[in-house]
Amino acid sequence: MADSTTKTEVVILGAGVIGLSIAHVLTTKFPNAYNVRIVARDMPGDLSSQAFASPWAGANWSPIGGFDERTHKRETATFNKLWDMIPTGLVLSLPSRIYYHTADGLDQLWYKDLVRDFRVMDASEVPAGAKGGVRFTTVSVSPEAYLPWLHSELSARGVQFVRRRVHSLGEAAALAGPRGILVNATGLGARSLVGVEDAAVFPIRGQTVIVHAPAITEFVSFPLDSPSPNGEATHMIPRPSPAGNVLLGGTFQPGNWDTSMDAATARGILARCAALAPVLASKETQVLGHNVGLRPARKGGPRVEVEWVDTPLQSELLPVPESSAAGRVMVVHAYGFGPAGYQNSWGAAEEVTDLIQANINAL
CATH class of the missing domain: 3.30.9.10 (D-Amino Acid Oxidase, subunit A, domain 2)
Known part of the structure; x- marks a missing residue:
């Protein structure tokens, strides 16, 4: 097994069903390649919190909208x-x-x-x-059983859960560190996360x-x-x-x-x-x-793509985190799934994992 110091740091921002599923697929396919931390204000056990969507979802597969090739691929993988x-x-x-x-x-x-x-x-x-x-x-x-199951599975694999409110992309990138990977699975939070500020959410x-x-x-x-x-x-x-x-x-x-x-x-x-x-x-x-x-939700559909960020990431709204160091961070965005988070979850996690693997050599 690889020593932990040789593993690539991965910070997943958000502990909803999308973030948890990404961590599960990443640690299943590459158990010795990554140190994975899930950083979020709300954790899978916070089943009464209205600050994130996963505890309240219908959590079944239901047809939503018309045909979209990427969505169909994600939902087929998830359904299976x-x-x-x-x-x-x-x-x-x-x-x-x-x-x-x-x-x-x-x-x-x-x-x-x-x-x-x-x-x-x-x-x-x-x-x-x-x-x-x-x-x-x-x-x-049932979200009240399914989310704790994901939490238990990930904890057994050594995934760390860190309860923390993150205000900016720069702060999150600093947590991942130079040559690290940040997965932005913040859902509605992507609208107010400084440095992302996605008004389409x-x-x-x-x-x-x-x-x-x-x-x-x-x-x-x-x-x-x-x-x-x-x-x-x-x-x-x-x-x-x-x-x-x-x-x-x-x-x-x-x-x-x-x-x-x-x-x-x-x-x-x-x-x-x-x-x-x-x-x-x-x-x-x-x-x-x-x-x-x-x-x-997000106008134009979910955002699942890679963005490269050079740290420290400057912002006039927030100071640069003291922990910031110069370097390049891969940011993989995965948010905006609207009412279809559960039914996209495993397919989206596969897509994010593929994006990480396709870009890992550029770190």
């Missing part, structure tokens, strides 16, 4: 990885129904070969208000309700193709653990930074989901909690 993890109990194999306002072209949907058991519904299976629908089998995870507010409803065994989304003017988006996502728990949604509100629970919205979620699944109105359904999270 999660599918293979079903026997562990961390991932649930989930029958699904998606309804649309049109019946045209459903047999040619871009994701039909990505998921399992895809078929177009017969007209008799489609409820009032929709014109068509598809069935398939997807996957879901914006939140998509999501409010959901967690219930215990063992009778709900399918993922249902209705309708998928046209959110309402006030951002309502109706869906039900059963989770692998605790058994019988279901996430009911929800909202899709771009540009809304409000993290407070809105009672009227919660009542609307429960009413819309009960209309799709009347069993939810029974006394056996228990409301367990209300979630509000901000999905870290």
